[in-house]
Each structure stands twice: as C-alpha cells, then as structure tokens.
Amino acid sequence: MGDIITVNGLNRIFPITGGELHVLKDISLAIPEHCLTILKGRSGSGKTTLINLLGALDLPTSGSICFDGQDITKMSEPEREKLRRTQIGFVFQSVSLIPMMSAYENVEFSMRLAGVENDRKDRAVKCLKKVGLGARMNHMPAEMSGGEQQRVAIARAIAHGPRIIFADEPTAELDSQTAATVVKLFKDLVETENVTIVMTTHDTGLMSAADVVYELEDGVILNG
Numbered sequence: 001m002g003d004i005i006t007v008n009g010l011n012r013i014f015p016i017t018g019g020e021l022h023v024l025k026d027i028s029l030a031i032p033e034h035c036l037t038i039l040k041g042r043s044g045s046g047k048t049t050l051i052n053l054l055g056a057l058d059l060p061t062s063g064s065i066c067f068d069g070q071d072i073t074k075m076s077e078p079e080r081e082k083l084r085r086t087q088i089g090f091v092f093q094s095v096s097l098i099p100m101m102s103a104y105e106n107v108e109f110s111m112r113l114a115g116v117e118n119d120r121k122d123r124a125v126k127c128l129k130k131v132g133l134g135a136r137m138n139h140m141p142a143e144m145s146g147g148e149q150q151r152v153a154i155a156r157a158i159a160h161g162p163r164i165i166f167a168d169e170p171t172a173e174l175d176s177q178t179a180a181t182v183v184k185l186f187k188d189l190v191e192t193e194n195v196t197i198v199m200t201t202h203d204t205g206l207m208s209a210a211d212v213v214y215e216l217e218d219g220v221i222l223n224g
C-alpha cells in the first residue's frame with residue numbers, strides 16, 4: 001500500500017516575545033493510505049501543530065509535506081484552499097456544528113460549501129446512516145449527546161468524499177466508552193469508505209485500533 005503523505009525534515013518555529021519557540025524538530029514520517037494513523041503524545045508535545053501542517057492549515061518553517069506526490073508547502077494559498085475543500089475533511093475536539101441546523105442540514109450545508117453539486121440529499125442521508133444516526137437526522141445539535149454530535153461532525157467530514165480526514169483530539173471531550181466507539185467508527189470508515197484517517201490523542205487507551213502509531217515527545221517523533 002502506498003503513502004498518501006510523506007513528510008521530510010519538518011521544522012516549525014513560532015516567533016514569541018523575546019525569541020522563538022522550536023516546536024517541531026526535524027520530523028520525517030509517512031502516512032499510509034487507507035489506514036488509521038494515530039499521533040499520540042502528551043499535551044504540549046506538538047500534535048496540533050503537526051496535524052495543522054499535514055492538513056495544509058499552516059506552513060512549516062522548513063521541510064516538505066508531499067500529498068499524493070505534490071509538495072503542499074510550495075502551493076499557492078488558493079491551491080491549498082482547494083486541496084482542503086475538496087480532498088480533506090476535518091474533525092475538531094469541540095464539535096462545531098451549526099446550532100440552528102439539524103444533523104441532516106449540517107451535513108448537507110457543508111457539502112454545498114465543498115462544491116458538491118449532485119446527490120447531496122442522498123449522500124447526507126447515507127453518511128448519517130453510516131455513523132449510526134439514521135434515526136436522528138432531523139434532531140438539532142442541542143438535542144444530541146456529545147458523542148452523537150461528534151458523529152454528525154464525522155458524517156460532515158466524510159460527506160464530500162475526501163481522501164483524508166484529520167481529527168485533532170476528537171475524543172478529548174468524550175467519556176472513555178464513547179471515545180472508544182468513535183475510534184472504532186474511524187476504523188470502520190477506513191475499511192469501507194476508501195478514506196485515510198489521521199487522529200491525535202493523548203489517551204493511551206485508544207491505540208489498539210490504529211494501524212500506525214507515531215509518538216511525539218517535545219516535538220520529536222520517537223518512532224519515525
């Protein structure tokens with residue numbers, strides 16, 4: 001199986017008052033396609049910084065990030081924006097559903113933003129069924145549990161058919177049992193939806209579902 005992303009010699013240095021902070025230090029790794037990869041590490045180890053770079057939300061200080069063979073650090077911002085909109089899905093720690101829209105409307109609306117023109121209705125329904133919310137499609141976010149809302153966010157992230165989903169601490173606000181079901185859902189999506197998923201977590205109890213685990217400590221990959 002090929003790698004969808006390869007990272008070489010990645011550094012991210014943030015300017016801070018009175019100096020700079022070298023957060024990611026010479027990171028090289030590969031994300032295999034059609035796998036669930038977990039980036040694990042303690043709070044402050046650099047997980048969010050790294051996943052934001054992989055998802056083309058931020059640019060490194062040095063190093064390359066090849067997505068499907070193309071170095072995203074050399075793309076123009078409009079090219080990166082198009083890559084994010086069409087090829088990537090994002091899931092965040094705090095669920096960011098639009099409160100005035102039902103589960104179905106949240107998913108359908110995001111497909112509209114991604115430029116999906118056909119079959120939005122069928123696709124939204126299919127994705128909500130896929131995450132186990134077939135019976136809750138017309139519920140508003142406030143009428144759902146945290147785990148259910150995160151499932152809507154996952155349905156939304158897969159709806160436009162991205163090649164890869166980045167999820168930054170998607171289970172941090174869930175109890176451990178609900179967290180385990182979210183990770184199991186990711187594993188299921190990797191197997192059935194032709195997608196690659198990268199998630200970060202500091203929860204060491206979730207690793208067994210991963211195909212690949214990279215451990216970050218102080219901005220260095222311990223097993224890169």
Ligand SMILES: Nc1ncnc2c1ncn2[C@@H]1O[C@H](COP(=O)(O)OP(=O)(O)O)[C@@H](O)[C@H]1O
Pocket residue numbers: 014015016021023041042043044045046047048049050
């Ligand atoms: N924009 C920024 N400016 C300055 N420092 C930052 C910035 N973003 C993150 N950091 C620092 O980088 C380190 C790693 O942060 P982060 O990637 O958020 O870690 P994690 O997600 O593993 O908790 C922390 O010390 C944090 O304070």
Ligand SMILES: [Mg+2]
Pocket residue numbers: 047048049168169
């Ligand atoms: Mg983080």
